[in-house]
Amino acid sequence: MKYTVMLKEENGHIQATVPALPECMIIAPTRSEAISTIRKAISEIISRTEIIQIDVSAEPKSGSLLHETPWEWFGAFKNDPTWGELFDDIERRRGSEQNWQSTGSVAEAFEVV
Numbered sequence: 001m002k003y004t005v006m007l008k009e010e011n012g013h014i015q016a017t018v019p020a021l022p023e024c025m026i027i028a029p030t031r032s033e034a035i036s037t038i039r040k041a042i043s044e045i046i047s048r049t050e051i052i053q054i055d056v057s058a059e060p061k062s063g064s065l066l067h068e069t070p071w072e073w074f075g076a077f078k079n080d081p082t083w084g085e086l087f088d089d090i091e092r093r094r095g096s097e098q099n100w101q102s103t104g105s106v107a108e109a110f111e112v113v
Contacts, residue, residue, distance in 0.1 A: 001046075005038050007031060021045055 008015045010027070014034035018024040024041050028034035077083050 003042055005035070007034060018042060 003018050003020055006017045006019065008017075013027050013029055014031050015025065015027050016034040016038040018038065018041075021042065024038070024045055026034060026037045026041055028037050
């Protein structure tokens, strides 16, 4: 089975955590040791864990949001004169981001002087 492991450098060490297993976190001096140690930690947790599914007859309490029509606010900004400008700006920034990814230079992509 595959697990997603997050590696983060902290104070000269590597911290490894497994989002699917919140209690599974280790700190090691190197990346390779972190991977090896987190693999062992996952195995330990899994070897003593049973995963089951159960049916529950009770329904969750419903909040007021469940009774609202989710699209009631759609079109609320249709007469906003800045709406088109907002999307033009988003597209311009997306183009700059793609340019940054191809050039590798934030300054060139966003024309920072």
